[in-house]
Amino acid sequence: MNKYIDELAGYLTRLNKSDLADTIEYYREYLIDGNFNNYDACVSELGTPRALANKILADESINTEHSDSTKYNEHDNTNSTMTIWLIIIAILGSPVWIPITGAVIILIIAMLIIAIAILLTLGAIIVSGIGSFFIVVFWSITNLMNHLIVSLLLFGLSLASLGISILLIPFTVGIARLLMKLIKSVSISLYKKTVRRNNAEKRRG
Amino acid sequence: MAIKISSDLLDGCVLGLLDNEDYYGYEITKRVQKSISVSNSTMYPVMRRLKKDGLVTTYDQPYKGRNRRYYKITDSGIEHLKQIRSDWNEFKTGINNLMGSEEIE
8 A cells, every 4th residue: 555655646746745745645545445565455446656746736727727816827837738738638548448539649749740830831831030120230231331231231121020020929929829728728627528437427336 | 236426425425434433534434434335535635625725634643653633524524514505405306306216206
């Protein structure tokens, strides 16, 4: 039983200290009260430590998300990414492996890919805008004597392109935040509608 | 039971249990499982949420050289239970009216 609890604790290091202690204490007590002494008995009661940990982490981040969403709207983007991955992991670890959960994972991954594609496109525009600024400035300065008018015109245009690129940066960051939040909330509701419900009603023999 | 149980109803079930007597974690799971099908790992997040919302509190009691954590319903838990009960009764009556209950058939 101690081996089971130690492994579980090893998978839950992401939790803060008091949550971790609380969770471990609950399951330690649970296993003692149920007389689950050896490792295999623990696994057949609660599933593997990894699967149990994944479920705990997913439930935890959904609960936290639920109660804190009004307070931390601006700062939770790293959390967004984390929540999305935790949900995917929890779905993979759930005992109820039915076509719907597969479809849910594919849907979440598809949304992630679309989001990444949009961000990469915007990123490429910004990089090329800034890059072309330096190239054109170099050309216009070196050719200032030969083609004065053209050089001045290109110099002005490159400044404009630099300005637009820099303006695009906060815009891109904003879009990134929005997309991650959107995907997170969709993932959470999908998770609640499929895996969590199936777990809650799983028939016990 | 093939019908999905919502988390509100699960909250109501636990609060209803604790309204009679204080229980510890393992016993709550097993008592809930006597009446409805839930997995063994379902109750922990439920208990955490109830505690966080102030509907239950916990206290430790020594038992065979260790502590057992008991859950106890709070006053706001009792209020919440009344609300869930009346919501459930309304829901149950509505469904029975539409579907017909076994006794009527």
